[in-house]
Amino acid sequence: MKRLLLALPLMISAVACTPTPVATPTPVVVETPAPAPVAVHKPVNLIILYSLKAGVTPADFEAWVKSTDHPTMRGLSRVADFQTMRAEKLLMGDGKPSVQYIETFSVSDMDGFVAEDMPGKTVQGIMGQFMGFAEAPQFIVVSELE
DSSP: OHHHHHHHHHHHHHHHHSOOOOOOOOOOOOOOOOOOOOOOOOOEEEEEEEEEOTTOOHHHHHHHIIIIIHHHHHTSTTEEEEEEEEOOOOSSSSSOOSOSEEEEEEESOHHHIIIIITTSHHHHHHHHHHHHHEEEEEEEEEOOOO
16 A cells, blocks of 8 residues: 555656647638639621622622731631631522622620721721622621520
8 A cells, every 4th residue: 555655646747747638620621712603705796798899800809808808807806707708609499699798707895896996997998998899788797596
């Protein structure tokens, strides 16, 4: 019993010196909100249907399209795509197509195109030349059926 009493202070001091375990902090997870969805603006498509004015040859018009019209209009930042096509024949039936040429435009920002590009010197210059070639063109804004 004497030994037990002598050992008791050592046991108490050993227990007192034992460090208390420290709880490991739970990691904090900070959730960042998902980025807001970016609105995808589909390009607006424009189709122009027309024939040439009397006295304008297809060769002269097509040379102008290749040398001036395409490079200028395709150089506009809002024009994503621009094509000029010659209407050659009807797939079914007799006769000729009702127009000689069809142009397709894909415009990434129609509001900006109408407000800034159309009244600008570049487009006005091209339109003036174009109107010298084309007889009563129809400018048709179209949208794809989904």
